[in-house]
Amino acid sequence: xxTKLAKLDWCTHLNDWKRYLQVIIDDNACKExxxxxxxxxxxxxxxxxxxxxxxxxxxxxxxxxxxxxxxxMPKIDMDNINWYQKLDMxxxxxVAAVLTNQPLILIQGPPGTGKTTVITESVLxxxxxxxxxxxxxxxxxxxxxxxxxEKLLKLRPELDVIRISNNPDKIGDHPDIQSIAAxxxxxxxxxxLETHEAVPAGLATALKGIFTVKGAPIxxxxxxxxxxxxxxxTCNLVAxxxxxNQDAPFDLVVVDEVCKATLPEVIxxxxxxxxxxxxxxxxxxxxxxxxxEIELQKNEKLExxxxxxxxxxxxEQMKHTGHxxxxxxxxxxxxxxxxxxxxxxYRGKLSNGLDRDKPDSLYWIDSSNKILVPPNxxxxxxxxxxxxxxxVKIVDHVLTLRKNNQCFSMAIVTPYKEQMxxxxxxxxxxxxxxxxxxxDTVDAFQGRDADxxxxxxxxxxxxxxxxxxxxRMNVALSRAKSELWFVGCKSFLRKVPFxxxxxxxAQPFILDIATHSEI
Amino acid sequence: MxxxxxxxxxxxxxxxxxxxxxxKAITTxxxxxxxxxxxxxxxxxxxxxTALAYGIQQLVMDNILTLNAPEKxxxxxxxxxxxxxxxxxxxxSSGEFLKSLVNDNKTSGSYKINNKFLEAMxxxxxxxxxxxxxxxxxxxxx
Numbered sequence: 063x064x065t066k067l068a069k070l071d072w073c074t075h076l077n078d079w080k081r082y083l084q085v086i087i088d089d090n091a092c093k094e095x096x097x098x099x100x101x102x103x104x105x106x107x108x109x110x111x112x113x114x115x116x117x118x119x120x121x122x123x124x125x126x127x128x129x130x131x132x133x134x135m136p137k138i139d140m141d142n143i144n145w146y147q148k149l150d151m152x153x154x155x156x157v158a159a160v161l162t163n164q165p166l167i168l169i170q171g172p173p174g175t176g177k178t179t180v181i182t183e184s185v186l187x188x189x190x191x192x193x194x195x196x197x198x199x200x201x202x203x204x205x206x207x208x209x210x211x212e213k214l215l216k217l218r219p220e221l222d223v224i225r226i227s228n229n230p231d232k233i234g235d236h237p238d239i240q241s242i243a244a245x246x247x248x249x250x251x252x253x254x255l256e257t258h259e260a261v262p263a264g265l266a267t268a269l270k271g272i273f274t275v276k277g278a279p280i281x282x283x284x285x286x287x288x289x290x291x292x293x294x295x296t297c298n299l300v301a302x303x304x305x306x307n308q309d310a311p312f313d314l315v316v317v318d319e320v321c322k323a324t325l326p327e328v329i330x331x332x333x334x335x336x337x338x339x340x341x342x343x344x345x346x347x348x349x350x351x352x353x354x355e356i357e358l359q360k361n362e363k364l365e366x367x368x369x370x371x372x373x374x375x376x377x378e379q380m381k382h383t384g385h386x387x388x389x390x391x392x393x394x395x396x397x398x399x400x401x402x403x404x405x406x407x408y409r410g411k412l413s414n415g416l417d418r419d420k421p422d423s424l425y426w427i428d429s430s431n432k433i434l435v436p437p438n439x440x441x442x443x444x445x446x447x448x449x450x451x452x453x454v455k456i457v458d459h460v461l462t463l464r465k466n467n468q469c470f471s472m473a474i475v476t477p478y479k480e481q482m483x484x485x486x487x488x489x490x491x492x493x494x495x496x497x498x499x500x501x502d503t504v505d506a507f508q509g510r511d512a513d514x515x516x517x518x519x520x521x522x523x524x525x526x527x528x529x530x531x532x533x534r535m536n537v538a539l540s541r542a543k544s545e546l547w548f549v550g551c552k553s554f555l556r557k558v559p560f561x562x563x564x565x566x567x568a569q570p571f572i573l574d575i576a577t578h579s580e581i
Numbered sequence: 582m583x584x585x586x587x588x589x590x591x592x593x594x595x596x597x598x599x600x601x602x603x604x605k606a607i608t609t610x611x612x613x614x615x616x617x618x619x620x621x622x623x624x625x626x627x628x629x630x631t632a633l634a635y636g637i638q639q640l641v642m643d644n645i646l647t648l649n650a651p652e653k654x655x656x657x658x659x660x661x662x663x664x665x666x667x668x669x670x671x672x673x674s675s676g677e678f679l680k681s682l683v684n685d686n687k688t689s690g691s692y693k694i695n696n697k698f699l700e701a702m703x704x705x706x707x708x709x710x711x712x713x714x715x716x717x718x719x720x721x722x723x
Binding site: 247248251254260261262264265268269272273275278281282285286288289290310 | 601602603605606609610613615623624626627628629631632
């Protein structure tokens with residue numbers, strides 16, 4: 063039964079975060095992890111700035127702090143909008159809401175509902191209504207911002223965009239994205255300096271020295287950000303930019319995958335914007351904390367930091383004013399999978415946009431085979447060799463079936479890192495290079511999809527842990543565009559009501575795994 | 582090219598380490614004789630007019646640079662070059678003391694210059710040209 067929790071108090075929660083970040087910064091135990099400390103110092107600085115109101119538009123924060131006091135969303139006018147992309151009604155309304163003068167708009171996008179489409183359209187329509195608008199696109203992950211960027215550049219390649227990262231290796235390798243990366247732009251500039259005749263002798267070397275000295279690039283990137291119309295970066299990079307009235311303000315700040323970000327990560331870009339668009343899904347993964355962080359929070363009596371997320375709860379609190387826009391059609395999964403996800407996680411409010419009927423889109427391979435195979439457990443790391451063998455067989459089967467149609471993508475996901483490593487080792491060399499295969503943890507796979515997805519539940523004894531976590535399982539089960547192969551111990555997983563529903567929907571399938579010695 | 586003597590390394594560090602990299606780059610370009618905004622814009626083409634303007638805003642505000650409002654054109658005035666010249670002179674007369682000061686502060690990781698020291702040093706050079714502007718600039722960087 064759902065018990066309604068009292069609203070998190072903004073000041074208390076913000077102070078908890080400040081204290082927590084200070085503890086991490088002061089903690090000698092993590093002294094060696096200097097990059098992380100810098101990250102936390104930036105986040106703390108961002109929170110302090112917000113505490114003192116050193117922000118571009120305080121109204122964004124007023125909306126966040128007192129959502130109950132916000133006036134109803136004004137009527138949205140969609141008559142005069144020429145759309146760049148084909149959008150459904152909910153998507154159109156969400157984009158049109160961004161074009162109003164409201165300081166804070168939230169968009170809830172369940173799996174496959176076109177969050178990236180809505181973000182890119184919002185950016186382009188903002189530029190249509192104000193051609194000199196400056197826009198910041200941020201997210202907690204490089205992958206998320208690069209997804210948006212790739213689509214944006216496809217639609218309007220001539221846009222004045224810069225992609226900024228302290229670590230160029232993390233920037234997506236798509237040539238369009240690489241060409242607008244800040245480091246690439248600076249390298250081109252150094253070449254120009256050295257070859258341009260009008261530059262006095264010695265000046266090129268002097269300038270390069272100034273721009274590349276330790277600590278300088280991050281500051282230069284900020285100047286480059288001030289020079290571009292659209293800036294794309296992660297929240298943690300943006301956290302390094304304290305608010306300054308010398309910076310050109312951003313008319314719109316977009317934060318993608320906002321529910322996966324921590325409060326300081328979200329706040330860092332928000333303080334730089336006149337208006338904010340937060341896009342995410344509170345029914346998918348929240349920010350992840352490692353065991354050490356959770357332990358530290360427990361010791362400091364700051365458990366609420368990981369137990370509750372202010373931004374995620376904001377989605378519920380702002381619903382009554384019409385400031386939260388729910389994207390209600392999914393375009394990724396076949397009807398059978400889409401309907402399951404809708405009923406299991408969204409109270410049936412999600413419909414199938416493509417109306418693709420595919421009865422053979424879901425299989426459950428029972429990994430128990432009457433005998434429970436205890437996974438290897440070491441420091442909370444689980445692996446299940448029996449399931450690894452089953453997955454290998456499924457991969458063989460899928461490849462055989464699609465021998466003549468190699469143009470497809472495959473993903474193998476599992477909640478456990480150790481299992482992911484075992485799967486990577488087992489699959490290595492078994493898949494032709496023409497087939498795209500991604501093997502990752504559920505947490506890392508949010509925001510991505512594949513034609514065929516194989517899920518290895520791994521755990522088959524004890525408590526359910528990850529497998530009972532609705533948000534994680536929502537992500538795990540909603541990645542497939544064509545087929546989902548669920549590998550798990552039926553008798554163990556029947557403890558989870560929505561998995562019982564999944565089992566009932568799954569097609570019978572007998573996999574030839576007789577060669578496995580344990581079976 | 583201007584006839585301004587290129588600042589010595591130590592003075593350049595003293596002045597420039599208080600600036601952002603772009604401000605350092607702008608002042609270095611000035612020291613190399615690039616003296617008008619159009620040339621500066623061409624030289625720093627990856628940075629927009631706005632970013633450049635923000636980079637030199639501090640100098641403009643302190644009247645070290647002059648702003649020609651009707652054309653919205655920022656011109657680096659002769660005063661900027663004079664500042665460099667005068668700073669170099671200060672270095673020549675107080676070189677050893679300044680050097681030791683900078684070296685001492687280097688160990689603490691930053692260049693913190695005592696205001697009183699600067700005032701005393703400036704008092705020695707009251708006869709120099711544009712001393713008010715030098716003072717303003719030094720005040721900014723302290």
